[in-house]
Amino acid sequence: MKKTLKILGITLLILIIALFLIPILFKGNIEKMVKKAANDNINGQVEWTALDLSLFRNFPSASLSLKDITLINTAPFEGDTLVYAKDFSVSMGLMQLFKDEGLSIDQLYLDKAFINVKVNSDGTANYDIAKSKDSNKSSQDTTTPGNDTFQLHLNHYEITSSRINYLDESGGIFLNLKDFNHSGDGDFAASVFTLKTHTDSKVSFDFDGTNYLKDNSIVLDADLKIDLEQMKFSFLENEAKVNQLPLKFEGFVQLYDDYNAIDIEFSTPSSDFKNFLALIPETYASNLDGVRTTGDFELKGSLKGRVDDTYIPKLDISASSSNASFQYPDLPKKVEDISLQLEVKNETGLAEDTYINFNKVNFRIDEDQFSTSGALRHLTENMLIDLKAKGRLNLANLSKAYPMDLEQELSGFLDADITTKFDMNSIEMEAYDKVSAKGAIELTSFDYASPELAKPIHIEVATIDFTTDAIRLNKFEMTSGATDLQLNGELTNLLGFAFSDQDLKGNFNATSRNFEVADFMVEADENETTEDESDSTPTEEAIKIPKFLDVAMNFTADQVKYDNLILKNTRGNLALRDQKAILNAVSANLFGGNIQLDGLVSTAENPTFDMNLSLNTIKIVEAFEQMELVKGLAPLAQALSGIATTKLSLKGNLTKDLMPIYTSLSGNALAKIISGEVEENKMPLVSNLNQEFQFVNFDKLKINDLIAKLNFENGAISTEDFDFELEDIKVNVSGSHRFDKSMDYSLNLNVPATYFGDEIGGKLAQLSDSDLSQMTVDVPVSLSGTFTKPAIQVNTKNAIQDLTSQIIEVQKAKAKNKLKDEAGKQLDKLLGGNENDSTETKKDDLKEGVKTILGGFLKKDNNN
Secondary structure: OHHHHHHHHHHHHHHHHHHHHHHHHHHHHHHHHHHHHHHHHEOOEEEOOEEEEEEEEEOOEEEEEEEEEEEEOOOOOOOOEEEEEEEEEEEEOHHHHHOOOOOEEEEEEEEEEEEEEEEOOOOOEOOOOEOOOOOOHHHHHOOOOOOOOOEEEEEEEEEEEEEEEEEEOOOOEEEEEEEEEEEEEOOOOOOEEEEEEEEEEEEEEEEOOEEEEEEEEEEEEEEEEEEOOOOEEEEEEEEEEEOOEEEEEEEEEEEOOOOEEEEEEEEOOOOEOHHHHHHOOHHHHOOOOOOEEEOEOEEEEEEEEEEOOOOOOEEEEEEEEEEEEEEOOOOOOOEEEEEEEEEEEEOOOOHHHOEEEEEEEEEEEOOEEEEEEEEEEOOOOOOEEEEEEEEEEEHHHHHHHOOOOOOOOOEEEEEEEEEEEEEHHHHHOOOHHHOEEEEEEEEEEEEEOOOOOOOOEEEEEEEEEEOOOOEEEEEEEEEEOOEEEEEEEEEOOHHHHHHHOOOEEEEEEEEEOOEEHHHHOOOOOOOOOOOOOOOOOOOOOOOOOOOOEEEEEEEEEEEEEEOOEEEEEEEEEEEEEOOEEEEEEEEEEEOOEEEEEEEEEEOOOOOEEEEEEEEEEEEHHHHHHHOHHHHHHOHHHHHEEEEEEEEEEEEEEEOOOOOEOHHHOEEEEEEEEEEEEEOHHHOHHHHHHHHHOOOOOHHHOEEEEEEEEEEEEOOEEEEEEEEEEEOOEEEEEEEEEEOOOEEEEEEEEEEEHHHHHHHHHHHHHHOOHHHHHHOEEEEEEEEEEEOOOEEEEEOHHHHHHHHHHHHHHHHHHHHHHHHHHHHHHHHHHHHOOOOOOOHHHHHHHHHHHHHHHHHHHHHHHHHO
């Protein structure tokens, strides 16, 4: 007995040691077999970060696990991830480890996977990656006949916590399954067997750009009879839940070489109206526990027929309810008199013959009743839409009767009575003469507030009339904060905007007694970056003009307030299109004068503007104090008071909140100061100039009809040469400055000689008044630094030297003129002597006279 126990113990020990050693010894062979199986059967790149082999996890079967496995597509989906899984594991018979060829899998597990299925526009699928038999021929020839490298003998599989995307570009279908869990049990080695499955997930579904399901919960327990020889899959006992709606179904799907056959019927097992509420996604319907309902709801349908490139299943689906009501336990209002008749049908199997009828959809909240009816036909081609809606809604009652996640409570009344019939081709081609529409919609006493709005909006009345020719906004009266706005006009394609993703087009007239822009602008957070005349990027979301707007507006406002600007009697035209605001012939009274504006602002990816602005007979002081742009363009205006006219042509980039980026500005300006005076205490530059020039007082400067031309480029403002007079001093100006108030200017002062009496002493006394009035000297002045801390350089030395040289030249000219005068007198005296003198006597006198003149001149030269 002891010997037997000893042998058993040694055997058990050897077995345990073997269970530890076998994964180590055979791990390399297994990894080679897995890679060979993948390469022999799949067109794609398979990678994993780690392989783990265990004989304990699923003993007596071996367990093989791959970590972070990916399957990457080849062309035409090259680089796309078809499958990724955090963990992929399979279970196989223990003897599989000792085989030189082939790999047979019994169980499969996939956890935290992403499966990304695509079908491109020409019908090619990225999951069609299995290699053909011909491509495997060479590898199969080297093995025993019938001994495939990979065999699937599943009896159990699981996919947990995963996500699946299915995109069919050719059909315009997008299906998303998230939080996907699915398991199946069956004998896949048999040709006929029963597969028991469980599935739960959240489903979203889009078709042709329209969302039909959004995170709807699906639970499905289905037993399938699978006949692999006939490729027929029959539903046995099956129950599904869509959100909280239970469904039972039966039938089969059978696959043929060139088509599939389908025959499925489904219905609700009960007729409680709560089943209808369960169809609505939980996000919008909230928890149905405790909801009191009356009335019935029935859903039934069938899908039968052939499925291929030409045909779809014939459809007969209907939903109905009558005299129903519901009330949520925590809400005060009840929705009553609910009637519903809906049917989806296709009687030919051709997709274009599918149609939807909603013959009656009625409900009542308190005394307010609302009803709709209509039909949708030719869904896949030129869809024909026939709609009717009539009734009244107290908007405040909606959130009191139905759980709605609103930022604020709604208020106001909506009255509708409209009938319309049209086809989508007419809408898309804007052939509105083929659109039938009549009736009206009126919104009254409507209040709306949002974090995206600075202040709540109150719409007193908004009335839209529908006619065959146009949809007219007859009346619109709105207030927000201190702003009032009245609108009327036409919406030329409201139906195209609502049903065909077209731009919203219209023409309007707008009037306002008072319009304050701040009432529509949300203040930035105090911690956000502020604009500092540079390329700083604010952190708030960029202000954008919606892409879908294509409207034009004539506007009139008695007063418009923007920041600290108050514009009176504002008139003009505004167009919003292509994310641009286009301004035309805008005029307003401002700064004691008038402004006129044309141009555009683009709020596309990189906001820009291009404007032409005229400021006519404005008060300089008001313009400088209230307009930041003037402070940057003309800092000296700070020291001026008076009247000016300016024409500006500017373009450049804008920040996200549509403020100019000054370093990007380019353009030009023509400024005319009609009359102006300098106020020294308002500008350090003027004070410093007064200190540099003892003989000039710049604060006494009076400017009349001064014209200056400015050019802007990359944040620099250059000035074309211009002149002005400071009393009897002529000043020429040239140079440039920047928006950071740095400057590089040259002044040339043409100064009368009389201002330099102290510098050159009594030399001016030698000049006559006539000489002084004609004598001036240029004094060059260089200005650098900034307007608040200027650096001034004045070259008076050269000016004094120049003036001294002028005085000397005048003195020389006078001396020469005096010499000529004296010589002339002597000659006249000599030539015109006493008539009684003899000729010899006259000659002697002439010699003596010349001698005297030359002697005097030479003597003067010697003295000099």
